[in-house]
Amino acid sequence: MDKIKTDFTDKELRYLLKRGVSEIIVEQELVQLLKSGKKLRLKEGFDPSTPDIHLGHMVGLRKLRQFQEIGHQVVLIVGDWTAQIGDPSGASITRPMLSAEQVKENADTYMRQFFKVVDRAKTEVRWQSEWFGKFSLADVIRLTSKFTVAQMLAREDFNNRFHANKPIAVTELLYPMLQGYDSVMIQADVEFGGQDQKFNFLVGRELQAMIGQKPQQCFMTGLLVGLDGVQKMSKSLGNYIGVDEPPHEIYGKVMSLSDSTLIRYFDLLTDVPDEELAELNRELAGGKTNPMELKKRLARDLVTQLHGADAAAQANYHFTRVFQKREMPEEVEEIKVNPGEDIRDALVKAGMVKSKSEINRLIQQGAVSIDGAKIESAIMSYRDGSIVKIGKHRFVKVVITEGD
RNA sequence: GGAGGGGUGCCGGAGUGGUUAAUCGGAACAGUCUGUAAAACUGUCGCCCUGACGGGCUACGCAGGUUCGAACCCUGCCCCCUCCA
Numbered sequence: 001m002d003k004i005k006t007d008f009t010d011k012e013l014r015y016l017l018k019r020g021v022s023e024i025i026v027e028q029e030l031v032q033l034l035k036s037g038k039k040l041r042l043k044e045g046f047d048p049s050t051p052d053i054h055l056g057h058m059v060g061l062r063k064l065r066q067f068q069e070i071g072h073q074v075v076l077i078v079g080d081w082t083a084q085i086g087d088p089s090g091a092s093i094t095r096p097m098l099s100a101e102q103v104k105e106n107a108d109t110y111m112r113q114f115f116k117v118v119d120r121a122k123t124e125v126r127w128q129s130e131w132f133g134k135f136s137l138a139d140v141i142r143l144t145s146k147f148t149v150a151q152m153l154a155r156e157d158f159n160n161r162f163h164a165n166k167p168i169a170v171t172e173l174l175y176p177m178l179q180g181y182d183s184v185m186i187q188a189d190v191e192f193g194g195q196d197q198k199f200n201f202l203v204g205r206e207l208q209a210m211i212g213q214k215p216q217q218c219f220m221t222g223l224l225v226g227l228d229g230v231q232k233m234s235k236s237l238g239n240y241i242g243v244d245e246p247p248h249e250i251y252g253k254v255m256s257l258s259d260s261t262l263i264r265y266f267d268l269l270t271d272v273p274d275e276e277l278a279e280l281n282r283e284l285a286g287g288k289t290n291p292m293e294l295k296k297r298l299a300r301d302l303v304t305q306l307h308g309a310d311a312a313a314q315a316n317y318h319f320t321r322v323f324q325k326r327e328m329p330e331e332v333e334e335i336k337v338n339p340g341e342d343i344r345d346a347l348v349k350a351g352m353v354k355s356k357s358e359i360n361r362l363i364q365q366g367a368v369s370i371d372g373a374k375i376e377s378a379i380m381s382y383r384d385g386s387i388v389k390i391g392k393h394r395f396v397k398v399v400i401t402e403g404d
Numbered sequence: 405g406g407a408g409g410g411g412u413g414c415c416g417g418a419g420u421g422g423u424u425a426a427u428c429g430g431a432a433c434a435g436u437c438u439g440u441a442a443a444a445c446u447g448u449c450g451c452c453c454u455g456a457c458g459g460g461c462u463a464c465g466c467a468g469g470u471u472c473g474a475a476c477c478c479u480g481c482c483c484c485c486u487c488c489a
Contacts, residue, residue: 292440
């Protein structure tokens with residue numbers, strides 16, 4: 001079958017183990033594993049209560065892909081049991097229990113996005129319920145007796161909350177143990193995730209050792225800052241770019257990134273070589289390169305990865321035309337207008353604006369034009385085929401129709 | 405079992421009887437500028453009528469009440485949260 005790559009140049013190793021990587025425990029052991037020729041089992045878990053993947057997650061998925069390309073096996077775990085506990089974050093300690101159908105649906109959604117980056121053919125999907133579904137109280141006691149409260153409190157988040165007199169649910173203490181047990185069940189060689197997963201990964205490592213398995217390596221990827229350029233990309237902060245978003249949306253969001261985050265994005269999300277990145281960075285600092293051009297390159301690269309080269313070219317064209325040149329897009333939505341009807345009403349009806357008050361406000365702000373002429377008052381003359389422009393990039397074509 | 409805090413506009417969060425469609429921040433939208441859907445700056449940001457001036461209506465968990473007048477006071481109900489044991 002697939003050949004497993006065992007000979008690496010220093011450069012290749014550096015790319016695999018440094019680029020976009022935050023920490024590896026234990027790096028030397030991982031290097032040995034890679035060179036041993038063993039087909040490694042790479043564990044990645046996810047919580048089916050949050051099925052959307054964004055670029056922040058993509059950093060890790062790209063790593064999985066890279067390991068697949070040198071012959072290794074990804075094992076994706078659907079955390080249908082741990083999802084009921086909620087990963088201890090302090091913010092939300094109680095989560096609604098999801099129905100079985102809901103979990104299934106979320107899992108499908110997640111996987112559809114996951115496999116945009118990761119190779120499905122080299123992935124084994126496992127559900128926690130395969131083993132936890134049969135767990136008895138005796139099993140729970142056996143598992144929990146392997147750890148002490150002090151060990152669990154070593155986790156930074158628990159520790160903080162403990163000392164701040166904030167609640168820690170008993171089930172939350174269970175979370176790392178369950179996640180660790182997954183590693184035992186699938187005999188993971190390496191577990192992948194963000195830096196915030198370190199504690200859970202280490203619990204898995206210990207548990208495997210106790211049971212007589214070779215402890216897994218912990219592979220933690222770097223954090224991506226979100227659109228605001230300050231906080232980490234996360235769904236709850238709303239500063240994310242979803243893997244599932246349409247091409248022009250991804251492209252546009254990349255273009256709105258703050259300049260200072262550009263290189264980091266290249267670093268974490270593209271294959272542009274380190275030397276070239278360093279060079280680009282120098283040019284940027286020296287003002288030799290226009291950040292916009294670089295952003296376009298980044299946007300094209302990312303859209304290509306997620307939607308293919310054609311979509312990327314199209315998104316690029318669309319952006320240049322609509323946003324840079326402020327021309328009409330190739331396709332303009334049409335709205336039906338009855339003869340003599342106030343066009344404002346038609347715009348509201350078509351959902352172009354939220355309310356008549358809003359369109360009035362926009363007119364006052366000088367944001368509306370018809371056939372290139374700015375509208376000063378609410379009296380708008382138009383004819384069949386007129387192009388109404390609202391703001392910088394909302395266009396609509398008037399179609400006059402009789403009836404209703 | 406005991407003690408206490410709170411539910412306000414898309415979100416966060418002021419306001420504790422009139423001058424409050426409701427300070428402020430964020431998001432969003434628009435305008436100016438620009439190398440960019442970056443940044444910066446300015447403005448808008450409940451709904452309806454009006455070209456505009458202006459006017460009307462609805463809103464501060466829910467339901468009542470007090471008052472000339474309530475997000476703010478009272479009563480009941482619902483819901484969140486924290487601490488002690």
